Amino acid sequence: MTPSDLADAVLRAVREAVDAGELSVTPPAAVAVERPKQKEHGDYATNIALQLAKPAGRPPRQVAELIAARLRPTPGIAEVDIAGPGFLNVRLEAAAAGVAARRIVEAGAEYGRNDSLAGQRVNLEFVSANPTGPLHLGHVRWAAVGDCLGRLLDASGAAVTREFYVNDAGAQMDKFGASIRARALGEEPPEGGYLGAYVNDLAREVLAARPDILELPEDEQSAAFREEGYKAQLAEQQRTLESFRTHFDVWFSERTLHAGGGVEKAIATLREQGHVYDSEGAVFLRTTDFGDDKDRVLVKSDGSMTYFAADCAYYLDKRGRGFDRLVYMLGADHHGYVNRLRAIAACAGDDPETTVEVLIGQFVKVVQGGEELKLSKRAGNVVTLEDVVDLAGVDAVRYALARSSTDSTLVLDIDLLTKQANDNPVFYVQYAHARISGVLRNARDLGIERGDAESFDPSLLSHEREADLLGALGEFPRVVATSAELREAHRVARYLEALAGTYHRFYDACRVLPMGDEEPTDLNRARLWLCEATRVVLANGLALLGVNAPERM
RNA sequence: GCCCUCGUAGCUCAGUCGGAUAGAGCGUCCGCCUCCUAAGUGGAAGGCCGCAGGUUCGAUUCCUGCCGGGGGCACCA
Numbered sequence: 001m002t003p004s005d006l007a008d009a010v011l012r013a014v015r016e017a018v019d020a021g022e023l024s025v026t027p028p029a030a031v032a033v034e035r036p037k038q039k040e041h042g043d044y045a046t047n048i049a050l051q052l053a054k055p056a057g058r059p060p061r062q063v064a065e066l067i068a069a070r071l072r073p074t075p076g077i078a079e080v081d082i083a084g085p086g087f088l089n090v091r092l093e094a095a096a097a098g099v100a101a102r103r104i105v106e107a108g109a110e111y112g113r114n115d116s117l118a119g120q121r122v123n124l125e126f127v128s129a130n131p132t133g134p135l136h137l138g139h140v141r142w143a144a145v146g147d148c149l150g151r152l153l154d155a156s157g158a159a160v161t162r163e164f165y166v167n168d169a170g171a172q173m174d175k176f177g178a179s180i181r182a183r184a185l186g187e188e189p190p191e192g193g194y195l196g197a198y199v200n201d202l203a204r205e206v207l208a209a210r211p212d213i214l215e216l217p218e219d220e221q222s223a224a225f226r227e228e229g230y231k232a233q234l235a236e237q238q239r240t241l242e243s244f245r246t247h248f249d250v251w252f253s254e255r256t257l258h259a260g261g262g263v264e265k266a267i268a269t270l271r272e273q274g275h276v277y278d279s280e281g282a283v284f285l286r287t288t289d290f291g292d293d294k295d296r297v298l299v300k301s302d303g304s305m306t307y308f309a310a311d312c313a314y315y316l317d318k319r320g321r322g323f324d325r326l327v328y329m330l331g332a333d334h335h336g337y338v339n340r341l342r343a344i345a346a347c348a349g350d351d352p353e354t355t356v357e358v359l360i361g362q363f364v365k366v367v368q369g370g371e372e373l374k375l376s377k378r379a380g381n382v383v384t385l386e387d388v389v390d391l392a393g394v395d396a397v398r399y400a401l402a403r404s405s406t407d408s409t410l411v412l413d414i415d416l417l418t419k420q421a422n423d424n425p426v427f428y429v430q431y432a433h434a435r436i437s438g439v440l441r442n443a444r445d446l447g448i449e450r451g452d453a454e455s456f457d458p459s460l461l462s463h464e465r466e467a468d469l470l471g472a473l474g475e476f477p478r479v480v481a482t483s484a485e486l487r488e489a490h491r492v493a494r495y496l497e498a499l500a501g502t503y504h505r506f507y508d509a510c511r512v513l514p515m516g517d518e519e520p521t522d523l524n525r526a527r528l529w530l531c532e533a534t535r536v537v538l539a540n541g542l543a544l545l546g547v548n549a550p551e552r553m
Numbered sequence: 554g555c556c557c558u559c560g561u562a563g564c565u566c567a568g569u570c571g572g573a574u575a576g577a578g579c580g581u582c583c584g585c586c587u588c589c590u591a592a593g594u595g596g597a598a599g600g601c602c603g604c605a606g607g608u609u610c611g612a613u614u615c616c617u618g619c620c621g622g623g624g625g626c627a628c629c630a
Contacts, residue, residue: 038573047572050610060610084573085610130630172630282628293556293626300628307630332624335557362558363623404566408559409623416565416579425578431592439589446589486569494567497577504593513589553592 001076001096003044003474007031010046013070022066025055035471042081042089043097043471049086060086097470098458104473104533106453112540116481118157123318124150126329128165131234132176133196135385141364142329143385144401147246148489151544156484163250165314168230169258170307177226180206184214184225202229240386244394245546257313263305266313267298275347285312287343296340308340315344327357335360359487361406368414392417395547399426402545403493425497426547429538432500434553436535439512443528446513448520450528460526465506469530472502476537480544489545496541503534
């Protein structure tokens with residue numbers, strides 16, 4: 001019996017009570033059952049009676065009694081108690097709980113997948129760094145978490161496209177080109193240009209690849225440097241992200257929006273909707289109609305397009321590609337964009353509540369040797385994504401970023417992440433996986449098979465630690481669904497840490513393999529099912545985080 | 554001034570739709586390996602859940618105000 005089976009059973013009990021005229025309420029659409037913190041409160045608990053008490057006009061415990069009476073005969077349920085103000089505490093029969101192990105092993109890599117977001121077409125945009133330098137720590141959080149969310153949404157049935165918006169148009173690119181050219185000439189970059197040491201390297205690379213570039217007419221040189229530098233940096237970012245196991249389905253070039261007057265067409269579309277006006281020689285979008293602080297400029301008085309205009313065109317482009325939900329993952333320094341992104345949707349005639357979703361990630365502080373490192377790309381003193389990965393490894397960095405809520409600023413202590421491996425929770429989880437893998441390996445070496453599904457006796461898994469483990473394994477699909485729905489990947493990591501602990505405690509109390517020359521028993525085999533089920537969940541969970549599940553450590 | 558976000562154990566952080574005795578890791582103290590990985594595990598100590606009100610049978614959770622940390626308020630990119 002799974003948690004959702006139990007929820008269905010509770011719901012059925014409620015409906016029966018209503019149909020029998022014992023309760024005068026409208027049955028709820030769904031019932032929440034949860035794992036109680038205290039074991040004395042059973043395997044599962046529900047507060048449904050507390051919630052129905054008021055509409056029913058009855059004391060909660062009386063409502064609970066009505067539901068309990070109809071729930072008790074359910075096959076697989078051993079006991080239903082009423083506790084406290086009116087909680088229903090349910091205890092399952094060992095066999096009913098134990099079958100979860102078989103179900104999980106049979107589902108394998110599919111276990112945890114669910115259809116809670118089925119039918120949604122989601123565009124996930126994240127990182128979207130300018131192609132004017134290496135990816136740094138300002139990008140690294142969403143690189144890890146955004147990728148995890150992509151995996152989570154996919155596992156929950158959504159059709160997901162991960163997209164990277166390449167800001168390859170505009171004045172910033174020109175400054176980039178001018179900066180490389182200056183370095184190539186042995187000069188300082190212009191005012192407001194790029195000062196990072198990598199610009200020197202780029203200048204050298206460009207000169208090596210195109211020795212003739214300084215032969216070009218002077219007014220063409222910066223553009224040539226810009227294009228060469230752009231190609232190199234974009235390739236570098238793509239390579240870095242792939243090696244960080246962050247994959248994008250679409251690299252969307254801003255230039256393609258401008259090509260063929262696309263931005264002008266977008267403005268025309270918005271104009272048809274009635275939210276565009278001209279003032280003081282510029283063209284404005286009346287975003288204040290939809291909660292923005294001030295109207296935003298689309299076309300400056302000098303006739304050039306703003307980035308905001310491109311953002312509008314990009315929005316329409318995404319919608320035109322069939323996405324019904326656009327998720328933007330931004331850093332805390334961009335939260336001012338939230339209202340205007342929503343306003344774009346509203347000005348386009350969409351409902352921002354359904355089409356636009358902006359996730360704001362707080363900053364990551366990086367500490368090394370007790371001092372905070374600065375993150376500024378333009379100041380030159382760059383801590384790149386690759387720097388951190390080189391020090392701590394992809395698994396540790398991804399996991400450290402994925403295990404915290406993006407609502408909180410995060411301190412990554414490089415010393416801690418690199419010095420002592422066991423200070424990092426990722427190893428705690430990975431170790432559990434390696435430990436199980438070792439047990440399963442030993443079983444094979446001893447010629448012990450867990451046997452076929454028919455010979456598996458779930459009722460043998462009756463030890464308290466086995467029940468704990470089975471209960472934890474049963475939570476996984478709900479954890480995946482909830483994490484996806486709330487866009488909170490860290491829930492998966494926290495769940496895995498708890499599961500690893502539950503396994504370690506089981507392992508400590510329950511011998512899996514026979515001792516010495518003993519003949520393997522049905523209990524040994526049943527526990528192998530349980531071990532394999534746990535390994536499957538740990539592996540599936542780590543896969544959602546893009547972290548390896550090692551067989552040995 | 555306005556807006557976003559955070560404030561929970563010594564440190565780093567969990568705690569969806571309000572529920573039972575608020576948790577984990579690290580750190581500290583005391584234990585547990587002749588047998589499946591001790592990168593493990595048992596126990597102890599450690600909390601006015603920033604402060605003050607409000608809603609509620611019930612608030613760490615929701616609302617308001619205040620205090621403190623971080624971030625943002627361009628015809629910038």
